[in-house]
Amino acid sequence: MHNNQTATVKKLDQWIRGEFKELNTRLDNIYFDQDDRSDVNLQPQLTKPLTKKLTDTGQALISDVLKEGNTDNGFDSGYDLLGNVGIYMAACRRHEITEPSREKKSPLIEASALAMQIGASLGVTPRFSTSHLTTHNLAVNGEFKSFTSLDDELLFIDYNTRGILGYKRCADALIKLLPLGISHPLAAEMLTIAKQALNEVIQHNDMLFKCLNPQRFFYCVRPYYKPYRVGQNVYRGANAGDFSGINAIDLLLGLCQGQDPYYSQILVDKFLFMMPEEQAILRDCMRKQSLLDALLSTNKKQVDSDWFQHNAQLFLEVCQLHGRAATQHHQQLVERFIKQMSVNESPAALKNITASGPPLPVLLASLEKLKDLRTAAKREDIPSRFQDIEKLRGLIRYYDENL
Numbered sequence: 001m002h003n004n005q006t007a008t009v010k011k012l013d014q015w016i017r018g019e020f021k022e023l024n025t026r027l028d029n030i031y032f033d034q035d036d037r038s039d040v041n042l043q044p045q046l047t048k049p050l051t052k053k054l055t056d057t058g059q060a061l062i063s064d065v066l067k068e069g070n071t072d073n074g075f076d077s078g079y080d081l082l083g084n085v086g087i088y089m090a091a092c093r094r095h096e097i098t099e100p101s102r103e104k105k106s107p108l109i110e111a112s113a114l115a116m117q118i119g120a121s122l123g124v125t126p127r128f129s130t131s132h133l134t135t136h137n138l139a140v141n142g143e144f145k146s147f148t149s150l151d152d153e154l155l156f157i158d159y160n161t162r163g164i165l166g167y168k169r170c171a172d173a174l175i176k177l178l179p180l181g182i183s184h185p186l187a188a189e190m191l192t193i194a195k196q197a198l199n200e201v202i203q204h205n206d207m208l209f210k211c212l213n214p215q216r217f218f219y220c221v222r223p224y225y226k227p228y229r230v231g232q233n234v235y236r237g238a239n240a241g242d243f244s245g246i247n248a249i250d251l252l253l254g255l256c257q258g259q260d261p262y263y264s265q266i267l268v269d270k271f272l273f274m275m276p277e278e279q280a281i282l283r284d285c286m287r288k289q290s291l292l293d294a295l296l297s298t299n300k301k302q303v304d305s306d307w308f309q310h311n312a313q314l315f316l317e318v319c320q321l322h323g324r325a326a327t328q329h330h331q332q333l334v335e336r337f338i339k340q341m342s343v344n345e346s347p348a349a350l351k352n353i354t355a356s357g358p359p360l361p362v363l364l365a366s367l368e369k370l371k372d373l374r375t376a377a378k379r380e381d382i383p384s385r386f387q388d389i390e391k392l393r394g395l396i397r398y399y400d401e402n403l
Helices: 007-017 019-032 044-068 075-094 109-122 151-177 187-211 214-225 244-253 261-273 276-286 291-296 306-339 360-374 386-394
Strands: 228-230 233-235
Touching: 007 019, 007 044, 007 075, 019 044, 019 075, 019 214, 044 075, 044 109, 075 109, 075 214, 075 228, 109 228, 151 187, 151 214, 151 244, 151 276, 187 306, 214 306, 244 261, 244 276, 244 291, 244 306, 261 276, 261 360, 291 306, 291 386, 306 360, 306 386
Parallel strands: none
Antiparallel strands: 228 233
């Protein structure tokens, strides 16, 4: 735990890591053993005592923190506290203690007040976000925070974190390359680091999709990432893409463009779900010329130079790996773990199936469009860079089509 936390904040953190996790695990095992795993109200004689204990204990602990006031113990401590409050509110949403469609404001008054206070002061959304369970999830005695102690949730958090860190390494290499320029002697080294990082992302994803149980993910992990109210407003669920790295790669490679209304809307929607320093990185990337445009604007006399031929080849390999990771995510996680699993769900359950809020068919179409941008697919209805990628390939003397 952070050393500068107050006693009341530490008490909440210890509860989140202990009894809170145990209560959620017991509840999820009850739901999973039912015929209808989506109906959290099917066995109230078993679940109500557990949800009441979860609600009341969390409310009492959060009320104590709220009464204590803003102690200003630094960003890290405040952000960690926001995560704990948000994780509690997300669990209440998961167990339908709260439900946005039946409420005009959150019944979790103290939690909402504290979340809004912290979120506003830190410049982030007033709910838990992906980083609270991945890159900024402080381990205590070898254990990181989670909603449950179920193996599949721990696996999901572990490999999500590995994937995010891989994307961050790739983005960091591309960001460092920009001020050097694509013709710099070290450009090839930066592109090679980017390739290695994306290969690691693909390997981590393969392991996750191989080991993750689709039933457990769909019914026991995914429900904790739903939208919920903070005060009067509904905030969409946390998304694994809520960090700057993957979008920095999109923009710096040039596969996605900030002036595209569809893509810029994605960026606007996710800014406050990211850490403030990540927001700054992404804003900076939106102002930069992409590597694709830099290569295509190279003087014709330099196209046959060794630096251009070598670096353009490496650049296309990075693009291909980025597209492969996007396709892998779409075909495995989205298709297998969400779309296929939702086929037998009731209409009532389907209404609240996505973390981002829109109906499942709308979400799937949007994700497919994003995947096609990242793969530079041959589509006329979106601003794909297919033609530009083909043009660059044509400038390479010995381009290997199998890469």
